Amino acid sequence: MKKTQITIDIELDENHVPEKMMWNAEDGGIEKQETKAVMISVWDDKTMEALRIDLWTKDMPVDQMKMFLHQILISMSSTYELATGEEDVAAWIEQMAEEFVQKAGIRM
Structure with missing residues (x-):
C-alpha cells in the first residue's frame, strides 16, 4: 500500500493570525508553494458531520x-x-x- 502526504506550514503572528502559509503535495509536484488561503473539509462518519479548517493570511x-x-x-x-x-x-x-x-x- 502506498502512502502520501499533503502538508501545510503556517507562520503565525503574536495573535495567532496566519501571516504566511506554504503547502506541499509531493505526489503532485508541489513543494513549499505559498498560498493566501486554505479550506479543508473532512467527513466524520461517526458524528455524521463535516469538520472544517478555514485559514487565510491577514494580507489576503x-x-x-x-x-x-x-x-x-x-x-x-x-x-x-x-x-x-x-x-x-x-x-x-x-x-x-x-x-x-x-x-x-x-x-x-
Whole structure:
C-alpha cells in the first residue's frame, strides 16, 4: 500500500493570525508553494458531520477571497455530480455560484 502526504506550514503572528502559509503535495509536484488561503473539509462518519479548517493570511485581498469562494462553489458542483450522478442538482449549485458572483460584485 502506498502512502502520501499533503502538508501545510503556517507562520503565525503574536495573535495567532496566519501571516504566511506554504503547502506541499509531493505526489503532485508541489513543494513549499505559498498560498493566501486554505479550506479543508473532512467527513466524520461517526458524528455524521463535516469538520472544517478555514485559514487565510491577514494580507489576503477581499476580492481574491470572493473569487476563491466562487471557484470552490463551482468545484463543489462538479464534485457533487461525480459523486451522485445528479446533473440537475449539480447545475443548481453552479447556478447558485453564478448568482454569488452577482451578489458579491465579483469582477471576472
